[in-house]
Amino acid sequence: MNYPDFLPFTKPAIDEATIAAVGDVLRSGWITSGPKVQLFEAQLSDYFGGRPVRTFNSGTCTMEIALRIAGIGAGDEVITTPISWVATANVIIEVGATPVFVDVDPVTRNIDLAQVEAAITPRTKAIIPVYLSGLPLDMDRLYALAKKHNLRVVEDAAQALGSSWKGERIGAFGDFVSFSFQANKNITSSEGGCLVLNNLEEARLAEKHRLQGVTRSGFDGLDVDVLGGKYNMTDIAATIGLGQFAHIEAITAHRRELAKYYFECLGSDFEAKYGAQLPVADFDNSNWHMFQLVLPERQDGKPARATFMEQMQEHGVGIGCHYPSIHLLSLYRARGFKEGMFPIAERVGRLIVSLPMFNAMTTRDVERSVEAVKAVLQPCC
Structure with missing residues (x-):
């Protein structure tokens, strides 16, 4: 059967109110990180039960920064799944650690936690689980395993905004939780992501990592004590995210x-x-x-x-x-x-x-x- 209109795999929908709000930002003279980013972070934090949240220009750097905050680097191993976007494994290499893959469950297609435990060695320092299509793992089992072996968890929840476990939102509990707002996600900021952190100390370190390691004080005080990058979200992207997140x-x-x-x-x-x-x-x-x-x-x-x-x-x-x-x-x-x-x-x-x-x-x-x-x-x- 022939259809007059092609049905795409995915298609972002930006409403007129959001388009108008982006126009307001463009006219405001403040288009990089500013008040809209702060508002977006505040709304996300409220959504995740008050946990600290910082936004970034992708849902890839969020995972890399989480690994860096956790102190993971050369000589360490991080276990993850082979079924994900390649960024999930690339960030492990980026921090100097070694990716260790284990097979997936044939039904859920998510990482097989029984095989995760079998793959743990003295060098294993973290797990990066992925919630394929937004379907969470058995979160109780995941965190029991992490606690047993003293491992950090960097949840690749890129696809899981709005998902939950036993009535509690993914991101409202756990360790590091990384979300993506890329164009095909359930909500988008055109490009971008956020990282849910455990405390304000980690949040301040995340801020350093996203903007060249800079700490400012007073009118002209500036110091750098961390090798950071350039990962900040713009107010333009945050405005799109705010318009989407409202729904x-x-x-x-x-x-x-x-x-x-x-x-x-x-x-x-x-x-x-x-x-x-x-x-x-x-x-x-x-x-x-x-x-x-x-x-x-x-x-x-x-x-x-x-x-x-x-x-x-x-x-x-x-x-x-x-x-x-x-x-x-x-x-x-x-x-x-x-x-x-x-x-x-x-x-x-x-x-x-x-x-x-x-x-x-x-x-x-x-x-x-x-x-x-x-x-x-x-x-x-």
């Missing part, structure tokens, strides 16, 4: 309803009939940042995912690929990683696709997406 509860509720409708349209026999694996049907904890399928293996030698994505596009539906296994990328192969080390992650990384899921989607958009999926996959039995 976080409605956004999360809407995406959960879209996910429920995906399951309804796909049908209870979808996995058996089409051979593709559905995500976990969690409508309490996940914010449904993405709705992902793991495709069936193809037997004809053709690349299953590339063929699927091409044919979905021919049906007028955009598809995302999140994510190929990090350990099989050239940078990580050069560090000794190879095929066969993490078989579940390798299968997921080879076959996972993200169906359209964004704030402005309608139930008809879900129907279009599902119609295309079924037409392209075709029943396998």
